[in-house]
Amino acid sequence: MACRYTSESEHRDEQCDEQRNEQCNEFNAAARDAAPAADPDAILTIGTLSLAEAPHAELVDGYEAGVRPFLDAGIPVVVFRDNPRFDHDMFECVETHGPRHDRSNPPRAEPLVPVNPLVEVAARHENLHSIDLTDRLCTGTTCPGVVGNIMVYRDIDHVTSTYGETLAPDVEARLVRAPGRGGCRSLP
Secondary structure, three states, X not given: OOOOOOOOXXXXXXXXXXXXXXXHHHHHHHHHHHHHHOOOOOEEEEOXXXXXXXXXEEEOOXXXXXXXXXXXXXXXXXXXXXXXXXXXXXXXXXXXXXXXXXXXXXXXXXXOOOOOOHHHHHXXXXXXXXXXXXXXXOOOOEXXXXXXXXXXXXXXXXXXXXXXXXXXHHHHHHHHHOOOOOOOOEEO
């Protein structure tokens, strides 16, 4: 839980106690060794951490150093931007206030920073490809709790299984375009 792929870190925060950070470092070290041995076509990671308060999203501490061994080995890395995180339970909000209520459709600027923090990192590495699904989670002005007749979120930031199924074809198309396809560095 809450263990993002990164370089070994001594970083401590309110979400990670010392034991979990040690476990996270061990997991990441094992992944760093095991992944290249599996001869993957690409490695998939999440490179940002969404926050309910400003700045709303940040690059995972040590992310670039963490994926450097894969990039140095010529293994493409596909990095996803994390989902927006809200300061309230979106599912509960829609159930309580309805799908048209302002709180069920917060302004896009509330849970997101305007520019994906991964764009700059991906620009520095030919084999690092950023996938941002914000266009499927938010409109140009809001991040709705319901799209069509489907609940988007099951809590403050996790997408419902049903909405996730609607994303699958688009995610697949973006993944196919990413590694080794003309050097794309950031995919919409």
